[in-house]
Amino acid sequence: MNKQQLVAQIKKKKSFLCVGLDTDINKIPAFLTEKFENPILEFNKRIIDATKDYCVAYKPNIAFYECMGPSGWETLKATLEYIPKDIFTIADAKRGDIGNTANMYAKTFYETYNFDSVTVAPYMGSDSVLPFLEFKDKWTILLALTSNDGALDFQFENLKDGQPLYKKVLRTSKEWGSDENMMYVVGATKSESLKEIREIIPNHFLLVPGVGAQGGSLAEVCKFGLNDDIGLLINSSRGIIYASQGEGYAAAAGLAAKAIQIEMAGFIQ
Amino acid sequence: MNKQQLVAQIKKKKSFLCVGLDTDINKIPAFLTEKFENPILEFNKRIIDATKDYCVAYKPNIAFYECMGPSGWETLKATLEYIPKDIFTIADAKRGDIGNTANMYAKTFYETYNFDSVTVAPYMGSDSVLPFLEFKDKWTILLALTSNDGALDFQFENLKDGQPLYKKVLRTSKEWGSDENMMYVVGATKSESLKEIREIIPNHFLLVPGVGAQGGSLAEVCKFGLNDDIGLLINSSRGIIYASQGEGYAAAAGLAAKAIQIEMAGFIQ
Numbered sequence: 001m002n003k004q005q006l007v008a009q010i011k012k013k014k015s016f017l018c019v020g021l022d023t024d025i026n027k028i029p030a031f032l033t034e035k036f037e038n039p040i041l042e043f044n045k046r047i048i049d050a051t052k053d054y055c056v057a058y059k060p061n062i063a064f065y066e067c068m069g070p071s072g073w074e075t076l077k078a079t080l081e082y083i084p085k086d087i088f089t090i091a092d093a094k095r096g097d098i099g100n101t102a103n104m105y106a107k108t109f110y111e112t113y114n115f116d117s118v119t120v121a122p123y124m125g126s127d128s129v130l131p132f133l134e135f136k137d138k139w140t141i142l143l144a145l146t147s148n149d150g151a152l153d154f155q156f157e158n159l160k161d162g163q164p165l166y167k168k169v170l171r172t173s174k175e176w177g178s179d180e181n182m183m184y185v186v187g188a189t190k191s192e193s194l195k196e197i198r199e200i201i202p203n204h205f206l207l208v209p210g211v212g213a214q215g216g217s218l219a220e221v222c223k224f225g226l227n228d229d230i231g232l233l234i235n236s237s238r239g240i241i242y243a244s245q246g247e248g249y250a251a252a253a254g255l256a257a258k259a260i261q262i263e264m265a266g267f268i269q
Numbered sequence: 270m271n272k273q274q275l276v277a278q279i280k281k282k283k284s285f286l287c288v289g290l291d292t293d294i295n296k297i298p299a300f301l302t303e304k305f306e307n308p309i310l311e312f313n314k315r316i317i318d319a320t321k322d323y324c325v326a327y328k329p330n331i332a333f334y335e336c337m338g339p340s341g342w343e344t345l346k347a348t349l350e351y352i353p354k355d356i357f358t359i360a361d362a363k364r365g366d367i368g369n370t371a372n373m374y375a376k377t378f379y380e381t382y383n384f385d386s387v388t389v390a391p392y393m394g395s396d397s398v399l400p401f402l403e404f405k406d407k408w409t410i411l412l413a414l415t416s417n418d419g420a421l422d423f424q425f426e427n428l429k430d431g432q433p434l435y436k437k438v439l440r441t442s443k444e445w446g447s448d449e450n451m452m453y454v455v456g457a458t459k460s461e462s463l464k465e466i467r468e469i470i471p472n473h474f475l476l477v478p479g480v481g482a483q484g485g486s487l488a489e490v491c492k493f494g495l496n497d498d499i500g501l502l503i504n505s506s507r508g509i510i511y512a513s514q515g516e517g518y519a520a521a522a523g524l525a526a527k528a529i530q531i532e533m534a535g536f537i538q
Contacts, residue, residue, distance in 0.1 A: 063374045097330075154391060158429045172422055
């Protein structure tokens with residue numbers, strides 16, 4: 001999916017919501033594990049049916065599928081195939097390796113599983129990211145500023161010139177691609193950072209976790225993060241997919257997604 | 270495998286060689302793809318048979334298996350099961366995510382596939398690494414200084430106090446675990462860096478890629494990197510597994526591994 005298509009979907013649905021499919025066998029309703037051969041897939045399908053009108057992206061967290069062994073990847077593939085083609089897909093994999101290996105990771109997510117995008121870690125530098133950028137209409141979503149406590153360990157370390165590491169990552173990496181094939185993961189816990197980030201990358205899409213469960217406010221994120229193309233994908237995982245633990249979990253997920261979509265519509269011209 | 274067991278293996282075999290199983294269907298001898306249902310597994314088994322007396326570790330590069338889809342993970346599992354139990358195993362996966370997700374990645378490699386260790390990226394900080402350290406007799410191998418050109422983008426950036434980022438990563442992260450459950454990836458292209466790294470982490474094992482194909486010298490690495498427990502695992506991938514492209518590829522791999530082992534024996538008291 002290219003940028004124009006993504007922006008069109010956002011404007012059509014009046015939503016920039018991304019639903020995180022962090023599906024955990026230990027957290028899904030018990031009736032699914034009793035009734036279905038593949039309860040994770042069944043859970044995902046019903047979540048997708050219930051939320052697809054209110055979101056523009058789905059983001060499976062790859063760890064949750066990987067840890068189930070080979071069958072987890074079958075479930076991931078079946079989930080991907082079930083997602084409507086006009087919805088943007090993000091492999092939250094946070095891969096990062098060089099050259100030929102990076103190319104293998106890119107092939108995994110862009111070709112073997114046909115995701116639109118994959119999250120990538122910046123530590124190894126340009127030759128760990130450039131191979132991902134060679135695929136047409138595919139996106140690299142680079143970690144810049146994350147919303148966890150550990151972000152303080154290195155991302156906020158000031159460099160000799162006074163800028164924190166995450167800004168150096170933004171300034172250096174934006175030259176590797178463009179706002180047509182790169183996005184950035186930017187945590188929403190510090191909205192003042194978003195303002196400064198927009199000064200460095202005014203046109204890139206930002207994937208923002210941490211609204212809701214992790215404490216960010218949608219209004220604050222919109223105030224500092226919105227641009228002319230909207231430029232935001234805001235993720236919610238647990239707040240939607242685990243909105244209820246009962247048999248009506250999918251309907252509850254739909255309502256939770258709809259509530260966010262309605263709030264988002266207020267920010268879209 | 271714990272540290273004592275690893276050091277005992279190194280002294281017994283007079284080797285600190287790690288063989289990288291970066292097995293690529295496009296690079297293995299043609300007769301394997303013609304004759305065998307699972308040519309990658311067959312290739313790996315013969316490589317293991319030919320090299321197991323000369324190495325103390327195997328390091329499958331996860332990208333190469335992941336990109337084959339679910340069957341690639343079956344091949345990885347079968348490869349792991351074929352490796353003798355007294356040989357240390359490294360999942361070269363470079364994962365990095367927080368909290369519950371990090372725990373899922375740890376479970377993937379330590380439990381689902383029973384690796385001794387996994388490589389992890391530092392960018393997200395402590396809460397992306399600590400979950401890996403909770404598994405007994407398992408190891409986290411943290412990226413510190415890599416040997417690619419892109420290492421210059423961020424790892425060598427000087428912080429306000431004058432130290433480069435990779436040294437800050439070493440100083441901060443060594444407090445998260447100990448030399449009994451953490452190792453570091455340290456590229457061998459700049460052996461003077463190794464000396465400085467040993468001042469920060471005298472007792473940790475270092476996983477050193479980049480000897481051979483990427484240009485490091487074994488003598489240089491030993492001069493600055495060896496400690497009382499040897500403290501080095503030196504990886505070679507292509508130089509061993511693709512030593513020959515013909516039917517005798519396994520024998521050639523064995524000879525290539527043996528040549529390195531003999532050189533290594535000279536550095537072990």
